[in-house]
Amino acid sequence: MQLADDERIDQLQTQGIQIIQSSNVFAFSLDAVLLANFAEVGKHSRVVDLAAGNGAVGLFVARKTDQDVTLVELQPRLADMARRSVELNNLQGRVNVLNIDLADTWAHVAKDSADVVTCNPPYFKVRPGDVQNPNEALALARHELTTNFDTVARITSGLLKTGGKAFFVHRPDRLEELLQTLVEHDLAPKRIRFVHPKADREANMVLIETRRSGKPDGIRILPPVIVYGEDGEYTPEVAALIHD
Numbered sequence: 317m318q319l320a321d322d323e324r325i326d327q328l329q330t331q332g333i334q335i336i337q338s339s340n341v342f343a344f345s346l347d348a349v350l351l352a353n354f355a356e357v358g359k360h361s362r363v364v365d366l367a368a369g370n371g372a373v374g375l376f377v378a379r380k381t382d383q384d385v386t387l388v389e390l391q392p393r394l395a396d397m398a399r400r401s402v403e404l405n406n407l408q409g410r411v412n413v414l415n416i417d418l419a420d421t422w423a424h425v426a427k428d429s430a431d432v433v434t435c436n437p438p439y440f441k442v443r444p445g446d447v448q449n450p451n452e453a454l455a456l457a458r459h460e461l462t463t464n465f466d467t468v469a470r471i472t473s474g475l476l477k478t479g480g481k482a483f484f485v486h487r488p489d490r491l492e493e494l495l496q497t498l499v500e501h502d503l504a505p506k507r508i509r510f511v512h513p514k515a516d517r518e519a520n521m522v523l524i525e526t527r528r529s530g531k532p533d534g535i536r537i538l539p540p541v542i543v544y545g546e547d548g549e550y551t552p553e554v555a556a557l558i559h560d
Contacts, residue, residue, distance in 0.1 A: 317404050323397070325404070328558065333375050334404050336397045344372035347485045347521055349557050350511060350541060351436055352376035354523045355483040361431040364388065364475050366418045366468060371398030371411075373434050378411050385411045386425055388418050390463075418463055421471050430475040433482040437468050439490075465494060469501040476528040481506075488522045495524075504530030509538040514546075 319325070322340045327333065328349065337343040352373050357363060357380040365374035368387035375398075378385045385407075389395040395415035402411045414424050465486075472482045482503055486494055488510060495505055503526035511521035519540065542551050550558065 317400060328372075328376060333379075334401065335370060335372050335375065336401045336404065337370060338397070341391075342370050342394050342397070344370060346543065346554070346558075347511075348372040348436055349376070350521070350523060351434060351483060351485040353557055354485075354509065354525070355432060355434050356481060356525070357381050357432050362429060363432045363434065364421070364425055364430045366421065366433060366435040366471065367437045367463070368394075368398060368413070369436070370394050371401050371413065373436055374398075374411060375401060375405060375407065377432075377434065378405075378407055383410075383431075387411065387413045388421050388425075389413065389415060390417050391415075418471055419467050422474055425475060427474045428477050431477060431480050433472045433475055433480070434484075435468055435472065435482070436485050437465060438463065439487045465490075466497055466501075469497050469503060473501040473503050473528055476503075478529045480528050482526045482528070484524045484526075486522055486524065488519045491522055494522075498524070498526050499532070502529055503527070504532055505535050506530060507536050507538055509541060511541040511543065513543050515542050 323336055323338045325334050326337050335344060355377055357377045359381060360383055361381045362383045363377060363381060363385045365387050368374050368389040371387050374385050374387040387398050389398060392415055395413050399413045402408050402413065416424060476482060498505055505524060505526050507525035509523040510519035512519050541553065543554050545551050
Protein backbone atom coordinates (compact mmCIF):
# COMPACT_ATOMS: atom_id res chain seq x y z
CA MET A 317 0.00 0.00 0.00
CA GLN A 318 1.51 3.31 -1.13
CA LEU A 319 1.57 5.95 1.61
CA ALA A 320 2.33 9.66 1.39
CA ASP A 321 5.21 10.97 3.50
CA ASP A 322 2.85 12.31 6.17
CA GLU A 323 0.62 9.21 6.34
CA ARG A 324 0.57 6.28 8.73
CA ILE A 325 -1.58 3.20 9.23
CA ASP A 326 -3.47 2.87 12.53
CA GLN A 327 -5.54 -0.11 13.61
CA LEU A 328 -8.63 -0.25 15.79
CA GLN A 329 -7.84 -3.50 17.54
CA THR A 330 -11.42 -4.43 18.41
CA GLN A 331 -12.43 -4.32 14.75
CA GLY A 332 -9.19 -5.44 13.15
CA ILE A 333 -9.68 -2.49 10.78
CA GLN A 334 -6.69 -0.55 9.50
CA ILE A 335 -7.10 3.13 8.62
CA ILE A 336 -4.73 5.38 6.70
CA GLN A 337 -4.26 8.54 8.75
CA SER A 338 -2.49 11.88 8.46
CA SER A 339 -2.26 14.42 11.24
CA ASN A 340 -1.73 17.08 8.55
CA VAL A 341 -5.18 16.61 7.02
CA PHE A 342 -7.31 14.24 9.09
CA ALA A 343 -7.09 11.50 11.70
CA PHE A 344 -10.12 9.84 13.25
CA SER A 345 -10.60 10.25 16.98
CA LEU A 346 -12.76 8.85 19.74
CA ASP A 347 -15.97 10.38 18.36
CA ALA A 348 -15.73 8.11 15.30
CA VAL A 349 -15.21 5.02 17.46
CA LEU A 350 -18.13 5.91 19.72
CA LEU A 351 -20.43 6.66 16.78
CA ALA A 352 -19.61 3.37 15.06
CA ASN A 353 -20.32 1.48 18.28
CA PHE A 354 -23.54 3.43 18.95
CA ALA A 355 -24.92 2.76 15.46
CA GLU A 356 -27.25 -0.23 15.27
CA VAL A 357 -26.40 -1.90 11.96
CA GLY A 358 -28.20 -5.13 11.12
CA LYS A 359 -26.70 -8.03 9.22
CA HIS A 360 -28.48 -6.99 6.02
CA SER A 361 -28.39 -3.20 6.46
CA ARG A 362 -27.55 -0.93 3.54
CA VAL A 363 -25.41 1.86 5.06
CA VAL A 364 -24.44 5.37 3.95
CA ASP A 365 -21.83 7.34 5.91
CA LEU A 366 -21.96 11.09 5.27
CA ALA A 367 -18.99 13.42 5.84
CA ALA A 368 -16.91 10.25 5.91
CA GLY A 369 -13.46 11.82 6.26
CA ASN A 370 -10.84 9.11 5.84
CA GLY A 371 -13.54 6.44 6.06
CA ALA A 372 -13.18 5.41 9.69
CA VAL A 373 -16.86 5.19 10.71
CA GLY A 374 -17.96 3.47 7.51
CA LEU A 375 -15.15 0.93 7.73
CA PHE A 376 -15.80 0.27 11.41
CA VAL A 377 -19.46 -0.60 10.73
CA ALA A 378 -18.81 -2.45 7.44
CA ARG A 379 -18.27 -5.80 9.14
CA LYS A 380 -21.63 -5.59 10.89
CA THR A 381 -23.45 -5.99 7.56
CA ASP A 382 -23.21 -8.09 4.41
CA GLN A 383 -24.67 -5.27 2.29
CA ASP A 384 -23.06 -2.29 0.56
CA VAL A 385 -21.60 0.61 2.53
CA THR A 386 -21.20 3.97 0.79
CA LEU A 387 -18.83 6.63 2.10
CA VAL A 388 -19.50 10.23 1.03
CA GLU A 389 -16.61 12.70 1.36
CA LEU A 390 -16.06 16.13 -0.21
CA GLN A 391 -12.29 16.49 0.12
CA PRO A 392 -10.34 14.62 -2.59
CA ARG A 393 -7.36 13.85 -0.35
CA LEU A 394 -9.55 12.32 2.35
CA ALA A 395 -11.63 10.39 -0.18
CA ASP A 396 -8.42 8.95 -1.63
CA MET A 397 -7.24 7.94 1.85
CA ALA A 398 -10.61 6.26 2.41
CA ARG A 399 -10.39 4.35 -0.89
CA ARG A 400 -6.92 3.07 -0.05
CA SER A 401 -8.13 2.03 3.42
CA VAL A 402 -10.98 0.10 1.77
CA GLU A 403 -8.38 -1.77 -0.29
CA LEU A 404 -6.15 -2.25 2.74
CA ASN A 405 -9.00 -4.07 4.50
CA ASN A 406 -10.02 -6.06 1.38
CA LEU A 407 -13.48 -4.50 1.37
CA GLN A 408 -13.48 -3.21 -2.21
CA GLY A 409 -16.60 -4.22 -4.08
CA ARG A 410 -18.76 -3.83 -0.98
CA VAL A 411 -17.54 -0.51 0.42
CA ASN A 412 -17.40 2.33 -2.09
CA VAL A 413 -16.27 5.94 -1.75
CA LEU A 414 -17.97 8.91 -3.42
CA ASN A 415 -15.85 12.07 -3.67
CA ILE A 416 -18.79 14.49 -3.82
CA ASP A 417 -20.54 17.21 -1.85
CA LEU A 418 -22.95 15.41 0.48
CA ALA A 419 -25.68 17.77 -0.77
CA ASP A 420 -25.43 15.90 -4.10
CA THR A 421 -25.72 12.42 -2.60
CA TRP A 422 -29.21 11.78 -4.00
CA ALA A 423 -27.76 11.98 -7.52
CA HIS A 424 -25.53 9.00 -6.73
CA VAL A 425 -27.42 7.01 -4.09
CA ALA A 426 -31.12 6.32 -4.62
CA LYS A 427 -33.53 8.00 -2.24
CA ASP A 428 -35.39 5.70 0.17
CA SER A 429 -32.67 3.05 -0.26
CA ALA A 430 -30.65 3.10 2.98
CA ASP A 431 -31.43 1.22 6.16
CA VAL A 432 -28.85 3.16 8.17
CA VAL A 433 -27.14 6.53 7.79
CA THR A 434 -24.24 7.56 10.00
CA CYS A 435 -22.68 11.00 10.18
CA ASN A 436 -19.92 12.72 12.13
CA PRO A 437 -20.50 16.21 10.69
CA PRO A 438 -18.58 19.46 11.15
CA TYR A 439 -19.42 20.66 14.65
CA PHE A 440 -18.84 24.40 14.53
CA LYS A 441 -20.91 27.12 12.91
CA VAL A 442 -19.16 29.83 10.92
CA ARG A 443 -19.80 33.29 12.35
CA PRO A 444 -18.31 36.68 11.39
CA GLY A 445 -15.03 37.20 13.21
CA ASP A 446 -14.53 33.52 14.09
CA VAL A 447 -10.95 32.30 13.88
CA GLN A 448 -10.73 29.04 11.95
CA ASN A 449 -7.97 26.51 11.64
CA PRO A 450 -5.43 27.77 9.05
CA ASN A 451 -5.18 24.20 7.77
CA GLU A 452 -7.92 24.10 5.11
CA ALA A 453 -8.50 20.35 5.39
CA LEU A 454 -8.96 20.52 9.17
CA ALA A 455 -11.10 23.67 8.91
CA LEU A 456 -13.46 21.96 6.43
CA ALA A 457 -13.74 18.89 8.66
CA ARG A 458 -14.53 20.89 11.81
CA HIS A 459 -16.44 23.97 10.63
CA GLU A 460 -19.66 24.32 8.62
CA LEU A 461 -17.89 25.94 5.68
CA THR A 462 -19.39 23.79 2.90
CA THR A 463 -22.40 22.23 4.62
CA ASN A 464 -24.52 22.60 7.74
CA PHE A 465 -26.64 20.38 9.94
CA ASP A 466 -29.86 21.30 8.15
CA THR A 467 -28.40 19.95 4.90
CA VAL A 468 -27.12 16.84 6.68
CA ALA A 469 -30.57 16.14 8.13
CA ARG A 470 -32.37 16.80 4.83
CA ILE A 471 -30.09 14.49 2.84
CA THR A 472 -30.20 11.83 5.55
CA SER A 473 -33.98 11.78 5.64
CA GLY A 474 -34.18 11.43 1.86
CA LEU A 475 -31.72 8.52 1.83
CA LEU A 476 -33.49 6.49 4.49
CA LYS A 477 -36.28 4.04 3.96
CA THR A 478 -39.34 4.68 6.10
CA GLY A 479 -38.40 3.38 9.53
CA GLY A 480 -34.68 3.53 8.72
CA LYS A 481 -32.30 4.78 11.39
CA ALA A 482 -29.72 7.56 11.42
CA PHE A 483 -26.95 8.03 13.96
CA PHE A 484 -25.06 11.25 14.67
CA VAL A 485 -22.32 12.50 16.98
CA HIS A 486 -22.22 16.21 17.73
CA ARG A 487 -21.75 18.88 20.38
CA PRO A 488 -24.15 19.09 23.38
CA ASP A 489 -24.24 22.89 23.26
CA ARG A 490 -26.18 22.62 19.97
CA LEU A 491 -28.58 19.92 21.15
CA GLU A 492 -31.76 22.03 21.09
CA GLU A 493 -31.07 23.13 17.51
CA LEU A 494 -30.09 19.61 16.44
CA LEU A 495 -33.28 18.02 17.75
CA GLN A 496 -35.48 20.71 16.21
CA THR A 497 -33.74 20.33 12.83
CA LEU A 498 -34.07 16.55 12.90
CA VAL A 499 -37.80 16.72 13.63
CA GLU A 500 -38.29 19.26 10.82
CA HIS A 501 -36.84 16.67 8.43
CA ASP A 502 -39.02 13.77 9.61
CA LEU A 503 -36.28 12.22 11.73
CA ALA A 504 -37.72 11.38 15.16
CA PRO A 505 -35.08 11.32 17.92
CA LYS A 506 -35.15 7.99 19.76
CA ARG A 507 -31.97 7.56 21.82
CA ILE A 508 -29.55 10.11 23.25
CA ARG A 509 -26.29 9.37 25.02
CA PHE A 510 -23.95 12.00 26.42
CA VAL A 511 -20.18 11.56 26.47
CA HIS A 512 -18.19 13.01 29.38
CA PRO A 513 -14.39 13.23 29.47
CA LYS A 514 -14.55 12.40 33.20
CA ALA A 515 -17.39 11.64 35.60
CA ASP A 516 -17.20 15.13 37.17
CA ARG A 517 -16.94 17.01 33.87
CA GLU A 518 -19.66 18.35 31.59
CA ALA A 519 -20.48 16.36 28.47
CA ASN A 520 -18.45 17.35 25.40
CA MET A 521 -20.15 15.03 22.88
CA VAL A 522 -23.64 13.70 22.32
CA LEU A 523 -24.74 10.63 20.37
CA ILE A 524 -28.20 10.76 18.79
CA GLU A 525 -30.27 8.02 17.17
CA THR A 526 -33.24 8.93 14.98
CA ARG A 527 -35.85 7.03 13.00
CA ARG A 528 -37.35 8.29 9.75
CA SER A 529 -41.10 8.88 10.14
CA GLY A 530 -40.90 7.55 13.69
CA LYS A 531 -43.42 8.38 16.39
CA PRO A 532 -42.75 11.80 17.92
CA ASP A 533 -42.40 10.56 21.49
CA GLY A 534 -40.40 7.97 23.37
CA ILE A 535 -36.92 9.51 23.55
CA ARG A 536 -34.61 7.47 25.77
CA ILE A 537 -31.68 9.06 27.61
CA LEU A 538 -29.07 6.34 28.03
CA PRO A 539 -26.43 6.13 30.75
CA PRO A 540 -23.48 8.39 29.88
CA VAL A 541 -20.18 7.36 28.40
CA ILE A 542 -17.33 8.28 30.75
CA VAL A 543 -14.07 8.36 28.80
CA TYR A 544 -11.41 8.58 31.54
CA GLY A 545 -11.36 7.30 35.10
CA GLU A 546 -9.83 9.05 38.09
CA ASP A 547 -6.49 7.46 37.22
CA GLY A 548 -6.44 9.18 33.84
CA GLU A 549 -6.78 5.89 31.98
CA TYR A 550 -9.64 4.90 29.70
CA THR A 551 -12.64 3.49 31.55
CA PRO A 552 -13.27 -0.23 30.92
CA GLU A 553 -16.09 0.53 28.45
CA VAL A 554 -13.99 2.84 26.29
CA ALA A 555 -10.85 0.70 26.58
CA ALA A 556 -12.85 -2.29 25.34
CA LEU A 557 -13.90 -0.35 22.24
CA ILE A 558 -10.33 0.58 21.39
CA HIS A 559 -8.11 -2.21 22.69
CA ASP A 560 -10.47 -5.20 22.93
